[in-house]
């Protein structure tokens with residue numbers, strides 16, 4: 560039997576009792592801003608398509624990791640709640656101390 564652990568809290572998920580949530584993220588490099596100013600979204604998407612196709616061809620996933628990265632997490636319901644409230648987690652500014660100087 561496949562055993563899953565929550566990537567948020569490390570708790571093991573029992574398939575009989577726990578709902579497992581899957582988070583999938585794509586992180587990819589934004590292309591040259593001067594090009595995206597040109598109102599030409601089609602070319603922009605085409606460029607990404609090209610990158611993705613090249614990545615598909617390559618077996619070595621490390622080749623384009625700084626260009627394109629896909630991440631997958633398994634979460635328990637508690638961590639799913641926390642994640643959806645604050646998807647960037649620790650990257651976000653802390654709740655306390657609003658002093659802006």
Ligand SMILES: [Zn+2]
Pocket residue numbers: 565566567568569570634635636637638639
């Ligand atoms: Zn969890």
